[in-house]
Every structure is written in C-alpha cells, then in structure tokens.
Amino acid sequence: MASKVIQAFYNDDDVLMHAVKKVKAAKHHIEEVYCPFPVHGLDKAMGLEPTRIAITSFMYGCVGLTVAIVMMNFIMIEDWPQDIGGKPSFSYIENMPAFVPIMFELTVFFAAHLMVITFYLRSRLWPFKEAENPDLRTTDDHFLMEIEIHDNEAELMSLLSDTGAVEINVSEKDLH
Missing domain, CATH: 3.30.70.120 (Alpha-Beta Plaits)
Structure with a gap:
C-alpha cells in the first residue's frame, strides 16, 4: 500500500x-x-x-556486574583458589578490593556492547540492509x-x- x-x-x-x-x-x-x-x-x-536506551544501558551494566561477581567468585575462590601476592582466598569479600577493576571493566563491556546491539535491533539495522532515505542528497x-x-x-x-x-x-x- x-x-x-x-x-x-x-x-x-x-x-x-x-x-x-x-x-x-x-x-x-x-x-x-x-x-x-x-x-x-x-x-x-x-x-x-x-529515548529509553539509558535505562537498558543501566540494566545491561547490572548484568555485567553480576557476571563479573559470579565469575570471579567461582574462578578465584571456589574452583581454583591461589595465593597471589599474599592475598587470602578464603572468601570473596576479603578479595573484593582486588576485583574492583574487573568488575568495572565487565560492567562497561556489557553495557556498551549490549546497548549497541539493542540500538541496531531496535532501529532495524543489520548487515547488508539497504538505505531507506528517499533522496541521496540527505546524506550529503x-x-x-x-x-x-x-x-x-x-x-x-x-x-x-x-x-x-x-x-x-x-x-x-x-x-x-
């Protein structure tokens, strides 16, 4: 139509x-x-x-933080505890200051990447999609x-x- x-x-x-x-x-x-x-x-x-993309970014950051905490707790405390630089490996709380950079990086990583993917899906942009602008002069x-x-x-x-x-x-x- x-x-x-x-x-x-x-x-x-x-x-x-x-x-x-x-x-x-x-x-x-x-x-x-x-x-x-x-x-x-x-x-x-x-x-x-x-736009509500900031709300999704916050939620994706929370997912990244959760993944970081669960991952570090499993790897460094439960699965293969190691004495690195004299740091005890008895509990996650005792080691948390050393894990802050990892938590920050995974929070930013998840928020950034999932936000971009959400933007592309919401905008219906995918590889090899043809442009929908009605006149080429609008790109110049x-x-x-x-x-x-x-x-x-x-x-x-x-x-x-x-x-x-x-x-x-x-x-x-x-x-x-």
Whole structure:
C-alpha cells in the first residue's frame, strides 16, 4: 500500500528547525526528517518521546556486574583458589578490593556492547540492509521533511514554501 507524501528540502539546519516548529504549530504530523548529521533539539521540536536506551544501558551494566561477581567468585575462590601476592582466598569479600577493576571493566563491556546491539535491533539495522532515505542528497548536504497528505496538499505546499524550503516534491511512499 502506498500513500502520498510531500517532501520539502532545506539546505540549512536552522531553517529546518524553524520549519519543523512552524509545521507542528500548524497541527500537521511530520512523518520523518532526514538529515546528513544530527541536529540538536530536532527530536524535541518534532515532539518525539525521549529515548529509553539509558535505562537498558543501566540494566545491561547490572548484568555485567553480576557476571563479573559470579565469575570471579567461582574462578578465584571456589574452583581454583591461589595465593597471589599474599592475598587470602578464603572468601570473596576479603578479595573484593582486588576485583574492583574487573568488575568495572565487565560492567562497561556489557553495557556498551549490549546497548549497541539493542540500538541496531531496535532501529532495524543489520548487515547488508539497504538505505531507506528517499533522496541521496540527505546524506550529503540537504535536509528533508516528509509529511503525509490528507486532502490538504495546497495548504501544505503553501506552508512549506513559506518556511524556506528550497524544493518541494509530491511522491508516493510505500508503507512497510
């Protein structure tokens, strides 16, 4: 199934931010904005919800810390206790100060790697996936705002031309 969308091109990120605010103030829904680089504040201007990736990062860090504690307790205390530098191997608590670097490293390792994997899966990015940007100029020097048309094409064309769009196109977009 396909729907008609208006694609407005901009060549400056400040003009794009002004245009997004103007379109949102006119109560239109912006489907997507394609940018060649991250634009600070664009997500807030579009009204997008804050990301929850920090929460998952914290949970992944807790998993890493747990793995580190269980692993070190098993390896250094239960399975093969060794007297290294005069440190006693009677209990985990007595050796914990020596294990702090390992706990820190595994916490960071798990948080970083699992957070990246979660980001790729959530964004539906995987190896050999083709790009979904509608115009190659959005990877170089242009910004594109995409708005779905609901019997308001003339109104949107007028609004977008007033916002400083350098080019406005109407095209069909496949809905996945």
